[in-house]
Amino acid sequence: MARTYFGTDGIRGTVGQPPITPDFVLRLAHAVGRVLKRSEERPTVLIGKDTRISGYMLESALESGFNSAGVDVVLLGPLPTPGVAYLTRALRVSLGVVISASHNAYPDNGIKFFSAQGTKLPDEWELAVEAALQEVPVWADSATLGKARRLDDAAGRYIEFCKSCFANDLTLKGMRIVVDAAHGAAYQVAPKVFHELGAEVISIGCAPDGLNINDRVGATHPQALVRAVKAHQAHLGVALDGDADRLQLVDATGRLYNGDELLYLMVADRLARGEKVPGVVGTLMTNMAVELAFKARGLEFCRTKVGDRYVLEELEKRGWLLGGEGSGHLLALDKHTTGDGLVSALQVLQAMVRSGKSLSQLLQEVTLFPQTLLNVRLRPGQDWKANARLASETKAVEAELAGAGRVLVRASGTEPLLRIMVEAREEAQSRRSAERLVQAVQEG
Secondary structure (H helix, E strand, O other): OOOOOOEOOEEEEEOOOOOOOHHHHHHHHHHHHHHHOOOOOOOEEEEEEOOOOOHHHHHHHHHHHHHHOOOEEEEEEEOOHHHHHHHHHHOOOOEEEEEOOOOOOOOEEEEEEEOOOOOEOOHHHHHHHHHHHOOOOOOOOHHHOOOEEEOOOHHHHHHHHHHHOOOOOOOOOOOEEEEEOOOOOOOOHHHHHHHHOOOEEEEEOOOOOOOOOOOOOOOOOOHHHHHHHHHOOOOEEEEEOOOOOOEEEEEOOOOEEOHHHHHHHHHHHHHHOOOOOOEEEEEOOOOHHHHHHHHHOOOEEEEEOOOHHHHHHHHHHHOOOEEEOOOOOEEEOOOOOOOOHHHHHHHHHHHHHHHOOOHHHHOOOOOOOOEEEEEEEOOOOOOHHHOHHHHHHHHHHHHHHOOOEEEEEEEOOOOOEEEEEEEEOOHHHHHHHHHHHHHHHHHO
16 A cells, blocks of 8 residues: 655645645544554653744644544644654653654645654554544544643753763863754754753854744755854854754864764764674665775675665664764664754764864765765656656666766655766766756656
């Protein structure tokens, strides 16, 4: 059975258009509640959100939907996605729900879910929810309706959790850090975490108004952070996205480091401390240079489909701890059950403080292959897989690369886009080849 509503990271879309409408979200929560009640008589769910103005409306719809199925609700208010995952596990509740469209602009929003263990839920669970959506609602009567309450210290609990992921014998004293929360869910939490660990903190992207989330700030627009790091002569810049589950870092020179490099650094730090790292999981998008660097250290490296949920599934299957994506979704399963931008930043800072080295010094063994990633908007009903010209051009480009690069063509799981990536040793070849494939999509 194909999924109708769920994409690679929950359900996402433009607010006011199906499925991100209050009536659908109410039915969704009711369906989820019914699925939960198959295994638990009185479930409790947490609901957190980012700073989009639409979060108020969707929060109310979710609350009503869950209550109407006899499910209790705890409202957390604005909180990073990984914060919701942590509290779901820590408070022993049935499910965590996040209202967020992550790195998208404010007109979009979405709903994603975490299991009682604080992990992304499997495809089978999502299919069960979609099946329940097709059933006639069974509204609870007054005596069995769910209740709602607010957890006032949610942010404080999560701040303490983040700090616990940084070594007790280390401090950030003497470091000046620029923190960019993308006007998103971590706008209050992120500056406090670094400040309470001893750093001097300069905050940008920490003044949400409901409409400015991810607007020229944050992990998807890191130039604002680059400028701020240079202007304040900071040692480091930390950029999160709207729901703070992904990370980009900027060093004192203004050089940007992506998730592939940070994953390598986290692994290298573990090895330097004598810890055993049996293997690492990346995705189809992970830079080939990082894969070669892992193999040079004798580490097994495996790729999954794009999406941190698939990285997590592979890590759990193999019993490994470390994995991630170039976008900055990084997983350290001995620290957290899901990708966490703040926890990942602290792992990197820990390595820097412990070694006394800069990011560039810690990553001198890795020089990324140039990657060109271009997005092509698909027309309604356009079948890119049947495009003979695209298939022919892809084969031609792969032949030219001759094993010293890669081609990846895939559909976005959240938007009507075709993502085309070409990796080569020379940037000019990478860009030229990617543009050829874009042209093939548009004209084929």
